[in-house]
Every structure is written in structure tokens, then in C-alpha cells.
Amino acid sequence: MKRFVVLLVFVLSVTLCGAAYAAFPAIPAEKINPGFVYIGPIGDGGWTYMHEQGRLAMEKEFPGVKSTFVESIPEGPDAARVFETMIRNGSKVIFGTTFGYMDFVQEVAKKYPDTIFMHCAGYKDAPNVGTYFGRMYQARYLSGLVAGKMTKKNRIGYVGAHPIPEVIRGINAFTQGVRKANPEAEVQVIWIFSWLDPGKEKEAAKALIDSGVDILAMHADTGATPQAAEEAGIYVIGYNNDMSAYAPTKHLTAPIWDWGMVYKETIGQVIKGTWQPSHIWYGLKEGMVALAPYGKDVPDLVKALVDVEKAKIVSGEWDVFHGPVKDQSGEVKVPEGAAMTDGEMLSMNWFVEGVKGDIPK
Amino acid sequence: MKLSIKVEPRLETPRMLGIAIPVISLAAALLSGAVFLFFMGVSPFQAYSTIIRSSLGDAYGLSETVVKAIPLAMAAIAVMLSFTMLIWNIGAEGQIFMGAIAAAAAVRYLFVDNHLAMFAIMFAAAGIAGGIWAAIAGYFRARWSVNEIITTLMLNYVAMNLLNYFVYGPWRDPASLGFPMTAPFPDAARLPSFWGTRIHAGLFLAILFPLIFWVILRFTRWGYEIRVMGENPKAAGFAGMSYIKNVVFVMFLSGAIAGIAGMCELSGLQGRLQHGFSGGYGYTAIIVAWLARLHPIAIILVSFLMGVLLVGGETLQIVMRLPLSSMLVLQGLILFFVLGGEFFRKFRIRILSGGATPPIATTSAKEEK
Numbered sequence: 147m148k149r150f151v152v153l154l155v156f157v158l159s160v161t162l163c164g165a166a167y168a169a170f171p172a173i174p175a176e177k178i179n180p181g182f183v184y185i186g187p188i189g190d191g192g193w194t195y196m197h198e199q200g201r202l203a204m205e206k207e208f209p210g211v212k213s214t215f216v217e218s219i220p221e222g223p224d225a226a227r228v229f230e231t232m233i234r235n236g237s238k239v240i241f242g243t244t245f246g247y248m249d250f251v252q253e254v255a256k257k258y259p260d261t262i263f264m265h266c267a268g269y270k271d272a273p274n275v276g277t278y279f280g281r282m283y284q285a286r287y288l289s290g291l292v293a294g295k296m297t298k299k300n301r302i303g304y305v306g307a308h309p310i311p312e313v314i315r316g317i318n319a320f321t322q323g324v325r326k327a328n329p330e331a332e333v334q335v336i337w338i339f340s341w342l343d344p345g346k347e348k349e350a351a352k353a354l355i356d357s358g359v360d361i362l363a364m365h366a367d368t369g370a371t372p373q374a375a376e377e378a379g380i381y382v383i384g385y386n387n388d389m390s391a392y393a394p395t396k397h398l399t400a401p402i403w404d405w406g407m408v409y410k411e412t413i414g415q416v417i418k419g420t421w422q423p424s425h426i427w428y429g430l431k432e433g434m435v436a437l438a439p440y441g442k443d444v445p446d447l448v449k450a451l452v453d454v455e456k457a458k459i460v461s462g463e464w465d466v467f468h469g470p471v472k473d474q475s476g477e478v479k480v481p482e483g484a485a486m487t488d489g490e491m492l493s494m495n496w497f498v499e500g501v502k503g504d505i506p507k
Numbered sequence: 508m509k510l511s512i513k514v515e516p517r518l519e520t521p522r523m524l525g526i527a528i529p530v531i532s533l534a535a536a537l538l539s540g541a542v543f544l545f546f547m548g549v550s551p552f553q554a555y556s557t558i559i560r561s562s563l564g565d566a567y568g569l570s571e572t573v574v575k576a577i578p579l580a581m582a583a584i585a586v587m588l589s590f591t592m593l594i595w596n597i598g599a600e601g602q603i604f605m606g607a608i609a610a611a612a613a614v615r616y617l618f619v620d621n622h623l624a625m626f627a628i629m630f631a632a633a634g635i636a637g638g639i640w641a642a643i644a645g646y647f648r649a650r651w652s653v654n655e656i657i658t659t660l661m662l663n664y665v666a667m668n669l670l671n672y673f674v675y676g677p678w679r680d681p682a683s684l685g686f687p688m689t690a691p692f693p694d695a696a697r698l699p700s701f702w703g704t705r706i707h708a709g710l711f712l713a714i715l716f717p718l719i720f721w722v723i724l725r726f727t728r729w730g731y732e733i734r735v736m737g738e739n740p741k742a743a744g745f746a747g748m749s750y751i752k753n754v755v756f757v758m759f760l761s762g763a764i765a766g767i768a769g770m771c772e773l774s775g776l777q778g779r780l781q782h783g784f785s786g787g788y789g790y791t792a793i794i795v796a797w798l799a800r801l802h803p804i805a806i807i808l809v810s811f812l813m814g815v816l817l818v819g820g821e822t823l824q825i826v827m828r829l830p831l832s833s834m835l836v837l838q839g840l841i842l843f844f845v846l847g848g849e850f851f852r853k854f855r856i857r858i859l860s861g862g863a864t865p866p867i868a869t870t871s872a873k874e875e876k
Contacts, residue, residue, distance in 0.1 A: 181825065187831060187832070188830070214824075214825050214826075214828055215824070215828075216821055216824045216825055216831070217824070217830065217831035218831050219821075220783050220786050221781070221782070221783040222776075222777065222783060222784060222785070222786055223574075223705070223772070223776035223777055223786075224786055224821075226705070227571050227574075227705075227818070227821065228821055228825075230567070231561065231571075231821060231822050231825055232825055234567065235822070235825055235826055245686065246781065246782065246783055249691075249777075249778070249779070269684060308687065308782065309675060309687075310686050310687060311684060311686070339668070339671050339782070492684065493684040506671075506672070506675040506676050507675075507676055
């Protein structure tokens with residue numbers, strides 16, 4: 147196992163920092179026609195909604211750029227056709243907004259070396275493929291502070307989509323925040339094995355409520371968990387965007403995305419001719435992740451605590467997975483004075499102390 | 508004078524109606540779709556020509572339409588078989604998943620570095636796995652009258668979770684950084700594709716299966732038997748046909764074909780097992796089978812048309828910047844009218860004026876003369 151981890155880290159560091167690619171020649175704004183491929187409908191109120199907001203922000207910044215999008219494309223072979231159809235209809239830049247498109251991005255990118263691909267949440271690059279994601283774990287940590295302070299029963303529920311590093315990292319960061327604010331509190335996780343399934347999401351939320359948690363947090367694409375929390379009258383931490391519309395009285399805050407930042411930056415680079423493949427992973431400092439406005443029940447003392455912790459992260463003085471970090475069994479995974487590397491965080495596959503739940507193995 | 512509208516079952520469908528109704532239905536669908544598109548602010552003519560052009564207009568579009576039609580045709584043949592016997596297998600989706608899981612297992616545990624051998628092994632594995640999955644529901648139905656609509660549907664979720672178990676657990680690719688998918692298949696486990704497109708060898712099966720079952724259902728004694736058995740299990744029993752045995756066998760065949768469809772999709776297009784693998788082909792296939800009126804050859808045609816609709820729909824979103832929901836409305840309108848047209852094939856509407864209505868049978872019989 148140990149050797150395997152070392153190998154993984156090696157592979158990651160090679161893929162992350164490895165090959166230097168040449169910059170792409172400039173493309174005039176009116177010829178870019180960027181195409182956005184979404185896993186869900188733009189009205190999902192979460193993940194895809196926020197990508198769509200990012201696309202609109204980009205169009206506002208570059209009025210000469212006419213973009214296009216397709217909704218609800220599953221993480222399967224259909225994605226390849228949508229990419230190719232966009233290219234055949236004039237798109238010079240393609241944004242694939244979910245992890246499961248990775249292989250199909252690679253497949254089509256090989257066939258169209260003159261088209262730029264930006265793939266969200268994946269790890270494979272190519273001379274014409276870059277990736278983008280954000281240090282959501284930092285905002286999750288801040289939201290965990292709020293939850294840790296607000297829980298009375300010291301039991302917090304967490305609806306998780308897929309047991310993959312992205313979600314596990316978020317749960318861990320959230321729990322680190324919860325435990326920082328309240329060392330007694332625990333975070334109970336339920337997996338729903340789906341990004342976009344409001345029905346399942348709500349069922350999982352209800353199951354957690356029935357088990358006695360008094361705050362819910364979530365990592366899925368829709369507003370179903372906040373809805374369930376509002377109905378049951380317990381506090382909730384949203385995700386993706388300000389979800390207070392789904393839980394008007396119970397929404398505490400939410401770790402949120404600003405995808406427009408990447409979309410504007412990418413298109414700007416393409417126009418200038420400076421775009422080259424990279425692995426974008428911006429955090430609180432750059433503003434790609436943030437906290438949504440607080441609900442009215444969050445006391446000023448809690449907000450002050452968040453501000454202090456946020457300042458430490460933004461200044462680079464400290465980050466969420468700086469040691470000591472213990473795993474579920476209490477074993478020290480990151481010793482005092484050490485910190486997890488990006489590669490280790492990107493392949494995180496274990497829970498920190500304070501999480502209740504399993505990762506399927 | 509009192510006017511009343513009366514709906515009567517037809518004793519016989521005039522031949523001409525069999526052709527006229529689908530044509531009129533389609534025309535009505537396109538017309539109402541045009542009104543809808545007009546109010547969406549786009550030119551209906553341009554929208555329809557975009558659909559046709561992108562799905563049939565060039566080699567690429569045509570090839571992708573075929574790619575989409577391949578799993579649909581196979582899965583539709585699968586459900587058609589059980590529907591013919593009035594057994595409602597709506598679990599083709601789960602059987603597709605089982606076929607894919609079995610094929611991935613074959614690649615993992617029984618790998619031979621030879622295209623033909625590997626194809627045979629995956630074919631058998633997928634067929635058996637999908638077949639058993641459906642036969643379980645079939646046996647429960649035949650032996651204890653357990654509603655197969657429920658069992659086949661529920662088994663879909665079991666199959667999906669089984670796939671999750673494997674891709675998250677024992678089969679997870681160590682190089683995937685913890686992401687749920689198997690390692691990419693070696694070349695010998697990929698179906699060959701042709702003409703520089705994504706059309707893969709599954710095409711032959713998608714044509715072969717309908718032909719085979721057309722011959723079986725139309726010209727063999729067994730094909731006749733399962734139809735009779737579906738309509739009247741008791742009478743079939745008196746005639747010496749074993750209902751249980753046949754239900755289980757038909758369900759096995761049905762599931763096997765769906766499983767093979769899953770194998771083709773996996774090995775032909777995807778090249779590795781990962782979460783979210785089928786695009787709901789098992790459910791769309793039910794619509795295809797009904798639109799084709801359970802006729803095996805018609806299934807090929809309808810699958811292709813469904814491919815046109817699906818591929819063209821995507822392009823419509825890209826080119827005309829229409830939201831997905833407007834595509835769904837358009838597709839829904841077409842299905843609504845075409846299936847609704849069926850009503851007029853089976854029933855007729857008469858407008859009567861005043862007085863008592865004579866019994867249906869006598870009126871109809873008289874008028875048929």
C-alpha cells in the first residue's frame with residue numbers, strides 16, 4: 147500500500163508539473179465560439195447552474211464571443227459526439243464540465259489537435275488539453291467552522307455524491323473545520339452514488355435527519371438537501387451557489403464556486419495567444435471559491451472566527467491539511483509541521499478523524 | 508337534435524389506414540412542433556433542416572446516428588421478445604448493465620490476446636449474465652405470478668449498484684487516482700470500428716438479431732406458440748405447451764440480447780467500465796419497440812429514426828442555442844402523436860345524431876360489408 151501511494155504521488159507530480167507545452171496561436175474573439183458541455187440541466191440550481199453563470203459572465207466580459215452549450219450529457223460516449231459536433235459547427239474551445247468526460251475529451255482532442263479543450267476536475271492533459279478546478283476544500287473548511295459552532299447535538303450529516311477524492315477531500319476539510327470549532331462534533335456521511343438525482347439526495351438527507359443530526363451539509367448538484375433541511379427545520383450548509391432560496395430560514399452559508407473566473411481567463415488568453423495547457427487549481431486567495439452570504443441566525447462571533455481562519459489561508463500562512471492530521475482510526479497521517487502536497491490532496495482516499503462513514507474499497 | 512360522439516373499437520383496420528395514420532401522425536407532430544418552435548423564436552424550417560442535416564446530411568452525422576441506433580435496436584429486440592409473450596420486461600437497462608459487467612469481468616479474468624476469441628468470450632459472458640438477470644424475474648412471474656414489471660424494474664437498480672460496487676471496489680484502476688473506473692481495455696477486447704467512424708461491429712448484431720427473430724416469430728412453430736401462450740396461458744397448457752419453461756426461456760433470450768447490447772456499447776465505444784455507463788437505452792428501447800409495433804424489421808427503422816431525433820436534437824441545441832427542454836418537448840410531441848395515432852387504428856369515432864345508438868357489433872359488422 148505504501149509503495150502504491152508513493153507511486154501515485156509520483157504519477158501525479160509528473161502529470162501535474164510535467165510536460166511543458168507550447169502556447170497556442172491567438173484566435174480572434176469572433177471565431178472562438180466556445181462550447182460548454184454540461185452534465186445536468188442549467189436549472190439544477192447547483193453545479194451546472196453555476197457553470198452557466200460562469201459562461202454568461204464570460205460572454206459579458208467578451209461581447210464579441212458567442213458561446214454555445216448543451217445540457218444533460220451523461221458521462222459516457224455521447225459526450226464525444228457533442229464535443230465533435232461543436233467543433234464541426236465552429237467551436238475552437240471546448241469546456242467539459244464534469245470529471246467523467248475525461249477519456250472522451252482525450253479521444254476527441256487527439257482527433258482535433260487545433261481545438262483547445264478545458265476539462266473540469268480531471269487529471270489528464272495533452273498539448274491541447276488543460277484542466278481546471280478549485281481549492282473548494284478551503285471554503286468547505288470555513289463552512290465546517292460555522293457548522294461546528296452551530297450544532298447542539300454535535301452530530302452533523304453530510305450527503306456525498308461519489309466516494310472519489312474530490313468529495314472525500316471536501317468532507318475531510320469540512321470535518322477539520324467542524325472539529326476546530328467543536329472537537330466533540332462528528333460528521334456522518336451517506337453516499338448517493340450520483341451527482342444529479344434530487345430524489346436520492348432528498349432521501350439521503352431525510353435518512354440523516356431521522357438518525358438525529360441537527361445540521362446537514364452536502365456535496366451533490368441540486369438543492370434537494372437544503373429543501374429537506376428546511377422542511378425538517380434544521381440548519382443546512384449548501385454547496386455550489388447560495389442555496390438560501392431552497393432553505394430561506396435554515397441556510398447558514400455555502401461554499402460556492404466562481405467558474406466565470408476561469409472562463410474569462412481562458413478566453414482572454416486564447417484571444418491574446420498565450421493559452422497553454424495547465425492545471426488550474428485556484429482557491430480562496432484568487433477568489434475562485436468563497437462562502438455564500440450568512441443566514442440571519444449565524445452569530446457575529448462565528449463570522450469573526452471564519453474571518454480569522456480565512457485570513458490565514460489567504461495569506462498562505464496555513465492550509466487545511468497542515469499537520470497534525472489524523473485518520474479515522476486515530477493514526478497520524480500528516481505529522482505536526484508537515485503539509486499535504488497538492489498531489490496527495492488530489493488523490494485523497496481516506497477520512498480524517500471525526501468522520502463517521504466508509505469509503506467503498 | 509342531439510349530437511353525440513361515440514368511440515367504437517374497429518373490427519378490422521382498413522389497409523390504407525395502416526399507412527395513412529403514421530404519416531398523418533408524423534405530419535401533425537411536425538406541424539405542432541413548428542408552432543412551438545415559432546413561439547420559441549426560431550424558424551421551424553431551419554430547425555428541422557438542422558436536425559436532418561446534422562444527423563443524415565454528412566458522413567459524420569450519419570455515422571453517429573448509426574452509433575446511437577445500434578444499442579437501441581438490440582435493446583428494442585430484447586424487450587419486443589418478451590412483449591410478444593405479453594411479459595413486460597422493462598428491465599433491459601439493468602440487463603444492459605449486467606452484460607457490461609460480465610464483459611468487463613471477461614476482460615479482467617479471461618483475457619486472450621485475440622480479437623475473435625475475446626469477442627466470443629465477451630459475447631457469451633454478456634449474454635449469460637443479462638439472460639440470467641431477466642430469467643430470474645421470468646421464473647418468479649411464471650411460477651408464482653410475481654409482477655415482472657416490478658421485479659425487472661427493481662433489478663435495474665440492483666444491477667446499477669453492482670456496477671458501482673465493482674468500479675469503486677475490486678476493479679478500480681489503480682492509475683485512476685481513486686476515481687471509479689476500471690483500467691482501459693486492451694486492444695483485443697475492443698470491438699473493431701469501421702470507416703474511421705465510431706460505428707463498431709455491434710452494427711452487424713443490430714441487423715442480425717432483428718432478422719433472426721423476424722424469421723423465428725413469423726415462420727416457426729415456436730414463434731407461434733409463444734404468441735398463443737401470451738394471450739392464453741391456460742389454453743396453451745391444455746395444448747401441451749409448458750408455460751413456465753417458455754416464459755423463463757423467452758426472458759433469458761430477452762435479457763441475453765440486452766446484455767449483448769451492453770457489451771457492444773462497452774467494448775465498442777467506452778473501452779472501460781465506469782460509472783454512468785448506459786444512457787438509458789433500456790428505457791428508450793421500450794418506446795422504440797412500441798413505435799415499431801413489436802415488428803422486428805420495423806425496429807431497425809425506428810431505432811434509426813430515434814437516432815436521428817437524438818443526434819439532431821443535440822445539434823439543435825448547439826447551433827440554434829435552444830435549451831434541452833425545448834428538444835424534449837419536440838421529441839415528446841413526436842412520440843405523443845405517433846403513439847396517439849395508434850388509437851385511430853384500433854378505434855373509430857362516429858358522430859351520431861339523436862335517438863338510441865344501436866349496439867356496436869351490429870353497426871360495425873354492417874358497415875364493413
